[in-house]
Amino acid sequence: MDKFETLTGIAAPMPLVNIDTDMIIPKQFLKTIKRSGLGANLFDEMRFDRSGNEIPDFVLNQDAYRSAEILVAGDNFGCGSSREHAPWAIKDFGIRCVISTSFADIFYNNCFKNGILPIALPADAVEVLMKDAEKGANARMTVDLENQTVTTSDGESFSFEVDAFKKHCLMEGLDDIGLTMEKVSSIDTYEAQAAQARPWV
Amino acid sequence: MSPKTLYDKIWDAHVAHEADDGTCLLYIDRHLVHEVTSPQAFEGLRMANRPVRAPDKTIAVPDHNVPTTLDRANAATMTEDSRVQVEALDKNAKDFGIHYYPVSDVRQGIVHIVGPEQGWTLPGMTVVCGDSHTATHGAFGALAHGIGTSEVEHVLATQTLIQKKSKNMKVEITGKLRPGVTAKDITLSVIGETGTAGGTGYVIEYCGEAIRDLSMEGRMTVCNMAIEGGARAGLIAPDEKTFEYVKGRPHAPKGAQFEAALAWWKTLYSDDDAQWDKVITIKGEDIAPVVTWGTSPEDVLPITATVPSADDFEGGKVGAAQRSLDYMGLTPGTPLSEIEIDTVFIGSCTNGRIEDLRAAAEILKGKKVAVKRAMVVPGSGLVRAQAEEEGLADIFKEAGFEWRLAGCSMCLAMNPDQLSEGERCASTSNRNFEGRQGYKGRTHLVSPGMAAAAAITGKLTDVRDLM
Ligand code: SF4
16 A cells, blocks of 8 residues: 655645535446546546536636645545445545545545545634635645644644554555454454354354 | 443454554454455455455345346346446355355345345344445344445455444434334434434444334334444344344254344343433434435435525535535425426335335325336345235336336446436435436435325325325
């Protein structure tokens, strides 16, 4: 997995609440057996008309935001399905960090498995960051995972919380399965005990 | 011993390892797999040369993509990419030696209907699936939740999940429901109350007289939509109804094993003095038959209400409400019961069980549909067979419904069952997101009885008027 340490880049504003996983990657793009290539269809139904032409109003179609690496969005980002295609599409597009007041649980976890940092901040902080993102391509935001801060192009800084274990895995680019395999003897022990206690399982 | 919630008890029984910071490896008793979220996970195993750790605890069934038309044995009914996914599951199930119900098997159906039906889901278990509606299995007092594909791979490889404990929320529905009010109305009303993010960070336990009174099928409907309220999982403590439902199912324990299991299952309830991080209480008698008017499951109103205006909301929800109204093509102030419907869909893991079909058929008996299109998609081949045996299929067909084979179908429209642009649907499924049932399709979530009522009148209709 790609490491995440610090990121300075363009932030795209999406001041919409409840952006769901069907918006992020509509179901017709889930019929793949690969993880790659989904960025082309990120936000597909908001981004393109039925003939495949760009919808000019959509933020990622504006020149200032085509190479955005950060997304600032409204409340409850990523609600809906468990499809990991959502973070795959975000990552494949080039976005490495999403900032909102809150995230849906499964989406939040899925981000960390794919080298994306989701940052939850209070509403007033997100409002400031949204304003900063609206300034366009010259305004670059900086996300520092080590120090757990987001800094606007004007130098205003906000601290965010992140689970220590998730932070460690993201900063080191660690693979969960590899880490768990190191504890395989605990799993073996548990499994043997559980088979005694609840043999019907 | 300190008092515990049901969630605490199941959690404690499944911790295989706990790190100093509270990060746990939670052992998984049942892993359900379907064709859309698993190919990349199996691919990952192959690349790392890893086996499935517990193939006997892993059950796969294709459901999301499969056609539901009667001619589906013909490969031409599927698009190339859907076929590739289903074939990948066929192959992965075989190569890794896991339990499998192929499309041709009468037991095939929606994964969350097949699991309980076959007795794979039992009280006190941990159940996961790469699908958010895994919450359904919580109706048995099993800790069940959706996971992403990386986690699917993690469970396949290690039979555990890396987890931190959620908080405890109690949702109590007191007293009795009024006639015409169902489990679907309960679960939608709870989301209307908490919002779609209200459950984030929590596991919800539903309790109270109205929940106790529900059948197992109704309880599955309630827990199914816990995820729509943002919760990690929904739970209902098992009781005699649960044990009765489970007994005799193909994969449930038998004989002395059943008795041993029962003894443990009977300890699975929240202690009287257990601590809750959040409590919500709703009076059963205050719940009406509801519909959704917008594009979020929290956009819930009683059928007797009118379409709201964006001004009725605050903060970020003002813009969202306006966007919803525009998308849904609705004018504020219109009575909900005057909204005309093009299509009715009865099915999905929320309302595709036999009891749901009975409730709809009850309303439809001897009537004809007044909508352009009406379809029933049973949740499994066995539900379909039972409905045929009970004569429900005939009622549907005579009323003008299409009688389909089992699958997810128009719940998410990954197969050809889709709404066209602007088409308006009364649906018993669980999500009314933009484009969920087809590009620019418009979804109103309702109970099976309400869906049947809408089919007859051609409008969203108060089912109580037809009872
Ligand atoms: S019926 Fe709908 S919600 Fe249920 S598993 Fe299928 S697609 Fe998901």
